[in-house]
Amino acid sequence: MENRPLLRSTLAIYTVLFIGFLYAPFVVLGILSFQSGPEGGPQFPIIEWSTYWYRHIFGLTPPSRVAPLPIGEALVRSMTLAFATMVTSTVLGTMTAQAFRRRFKGSGFVFYLVVLGMIVPGVLVGLGIALVANTLGIPRAWWGTAFVAHVLYTFPFAFLVMLAIFNRFDKTVEEAAWSLGVPPMRTFRKVTFPLIFPGVLSSMLFAFTLSYDEFPRTLFAAGADLTLPLAIYGTFAVEIHPNIFAFGVLTTLFSFSLLAVYGFLMALSVRSAKKVAIQEEIA
Amino acid sequence: MQVGSGAVAAARLAAEKKDPRARRITAILVAPGTIWMILFLVVPMLMMVYVSFWTQKTFTIEPTLTVRSWVAFFSSETYFGALLRTIKIWLIVLAATFFVGYPTALFIGLFIKNKTIQTIVLVLCVVPFWTSFLIRVLAWRPMLGKEGAVNIVLQKIGVISQPIEVLLFTEFSVVIGMTQIYVVFMVGPIAFMLSRIDPSLIEAARDLGASTWRIFRTIIFPLSLPGVVVGAIFVSVMVLGEFATSGALSGRKVNLLGNIIVTQVGSLKWAFAAVVGVILTAVMAVVVAALLRLVDLKKEL
Numbered sequence: 001m002e003n004r005p006l007l008r009s010t011l012a013i014y015t016v017l018f019i020g021f022l023y024a025p026f027v028v029l030g031i032l033s034f035q036s037g038p039e040g041g042p043q044f045p046i047i048e049w050s051t052y053w054y055r056h057i058f059g060l061t062p063p064s065r066v067a068p069l070p071i072g073e074a075l076v077r078s079m080t081l082a083f084a085t086m087v088t089s090t091v092l093g094t095m096t097a098q099a100f101r102r103r104f105k106g107s108g109f110v111f112y113l114v115v116l117g118m119i120v121p122g123v124l125v126g127l128g129i130a131l132v133a134n135t136l137g138i139p140r141a142w143w144g145t146a147f148v149a150h151v152l153y154t155f156p157f158a159f160l161v162m163l164a165i166f167n168r169f170d171k172t173v174e175e176a177a178w179s180l181g182v183p184p185m186r187t188f189r190k191v192t193f194p195l196i197f198p199g200v201l202s203s204m205l206f207a208f209t210l211s212y213d214e215f216p217r218t219l220f221a222a223g224a225d226l227t228l229p230l231a232i233y234g235t236f237a238v239e240i241h242p243n244i245f246a247f248g249v250l251t252t253l254f255s256f257s258l259l260a261v262y263g264f265l266m267a268l269s270v271r272s273a274k275k276v277a278i279q280e281e282i283a
Numbered sequence: 284m285q286v287g288s289g290a291v292a293a294a295r296l297a298a299e300k301k302d303p304r305a306r307r308i309t310a311i312l313v314a315p316g317t318i319w320m321i322l323f324l325v326v327p328m329l330m331m332v333y334v335s336f337w338t339q340k341t342f343t344i345e346p347t348l349t350v351r352s353w354v355a356f357f358s359s360e361t362y363f364g365a366l367l368r369t370i371k372i373w374l375i376v377l378a379a380t381f382f383v384g385y386p387t388a389l390f391i392g393l394f395i396k397n398k399t400i401q402t403i404v405l406v407l408c409v410v411p412f413w414t415s416f417l418i419r420v421l422a423w424r425p426m427l428g429k430e431g432a433v434n435i436v437l438q439k440i441g442v443i444s445q446p447i448e449v450l451l452f453t454e455f456s457v458v459i460g461m462t463q464i465y466v467v468f469m470v471g472p473i474a475f476m477l478s479r480i481d482p483s484l485i486e487a488a489r490d491l492g493a494s495t496w497r498i499f500r501t502i503i504f505p506l507s508l509p510g511v512v513v514g515a516i517f518v519s520v521m522v523l524g525e526f527a528t529s530g531a532l533s534g535r536k537v538n539l540l541g542n543i544i545v546t547q548v549g550s551l552k553w554a555f556a557a558v559v560g561v562i563l564t565a566v567m568a569v570v571v572a573a574l575l576r577l578v579d580l581k582k583e584l
Binding site: 025 | 417
């Protein structure tokens with residue numbers, strides 16, 4: 001196919017346009033977040049470039065007719081929830097994937113059951129959990145019913161990541177440790193864990209970001225105290241102001257910094273693995 | 284040698300199967316996750332089916348079984364209309380993600396030979412996913428509005444003299460928004476299947492005098508079909524369960540089944556919301572089953 005230069009360049013141009021299509025809304029949103037305030041609306045033209053709406057989010061502007069975004073407490077809740085979800089789903093994912101290293105009866109059933117958690121639409125999961133909670137008289141709360149729904153969603157991702165890691169993992173290394181008389185817990189800590197660490201890190205990243213941004217499952221399951229996406233959704237119904245754009249830019253930056261931390265830790269683990277390999281070679 | 288190692292593996296497997304301690308450990312490892320999924324996913328879904336037959340009072344529901352909510356759904360123009368609209372929007376978005384995504388997948392999977400560049404371009408497509416879902420939806424408002432970026436650009440280059448008003452808060456804006464959000468799920472699997480095609484196959488066809496179109500039709504497209512099916516399943520499941528994009532980009536004018544569930548729950552009509560939920564589940568099951576019949580994924584992947 002390479003010897004079709006016309007086709008090739010047409011498709012290349014198309015791909016550039018396609019990526020432009022994916023990014024254009026963010027570029028526009030980013031530009032408009034620097035609209036002047038409080039009179040500037042969420043549209044062009046930019047009256048004057050300013051950081052008014054960024055200061056508005058942090059409450060650094062004099063009171064105006066535009067109410068501040070209700071994100072303070074919601075942010076803390078979402079962070080706590082994402083952290084708890086991350087820990088729980090990574091532990092569950094690692095345990096279940098570890099079990100799958102041995103063939104066992106009913107493994108097919110368990111596999112499809114777990115994967116179902118990421119397929120069933122969030123609105124149905126939220127509705128079902130709310131119905132059960134109402135029937136049993138359990139109050140719905142972000143740290144209870146919503147937490148359960150979040151793990152339901154992120155645990156399958158952690159499970160699949162860990163399954164892929166264990167599949168590539170050389171079992172004889174562990175067996176060597178066992179046959180040398182190293183106790184199982186110590187083997188896990190010293191041999192297994194360093195080998196699966198990249199997978200654990202990826203599961204954690206997946207779980208945290210998916211939970212932090214989770215919306216449809218949380219809508220019915222969270223109860224009265226809102227998480228961050230619910231608070232943001234609440235502002236959609238009324239008139240929108242550029243402060244929501246500024247907030248969008250900030251949360252995107254936050255996600256990217258998470259990604260950067262992940263990349264850094266990943267690079268670190270690769271480097272230490274290499275170091276061990278070199279030391280072994282010298283020895 | 285082959286037979287020997289096979290026998291050893293089989294013996295080990297048999298030994299592991301018999302070992303009660305190993306079996307107990309497996310059970311302990313599998314139990315928490317399985318119980319979690321059954322308690323918080325299977326039970327709620329069954330509960331939804333059960334509640335759909337409950338009696339709806341003004342603000343409460345009672346466990347007296349009735350089919351009244353079901354009758355109400357199918358006899359109402361609004362609700363049955365929402366079902367048809369959901370199917371219509373789903374079909375349009377599915378077609379749009381396929382036609383918009385396929386050329387890109389073709390370029391990434393077949394024309395970029397360098398694996399590193401291939402990964403970079405794919406990552407470039409996935410990066411927007413690193414931003415908040417709701418912000419991604421909202422970003423289309425300043426794009427498509429009457430004073431939005433699209434209208435300004437079109438006016439500047441002289442294509443139109445008056446701003447187009449039907450861009451935002453219509454079915455069109457919902458379709459555009461969903462296409463942008465979900466198209467990547469189509470590109471990824473297709474590009475993956477295309478990158479696995481053996482180049483010598485295409486070379487051989489060309490040497491035998493096949494035209495580019497014929498090569499595409501008889502070799503490339505059939506081999507990419509499993510990717511199309513996987514992508515279509517991803518897109519279908521997500522679009523059918525949508526309500527946020529349709530709510531935010533249509534000004535609540537385009538009501539899908541998901542939107543009906545949200546409004547019904549909002550007015551405490553739980554039994555009715557459950558009916559809509561069951562119907563949505565059924566539609567999704569039929570769609571996924573139909574797509575899986577197109578290709579035998581277990582064999583192809």
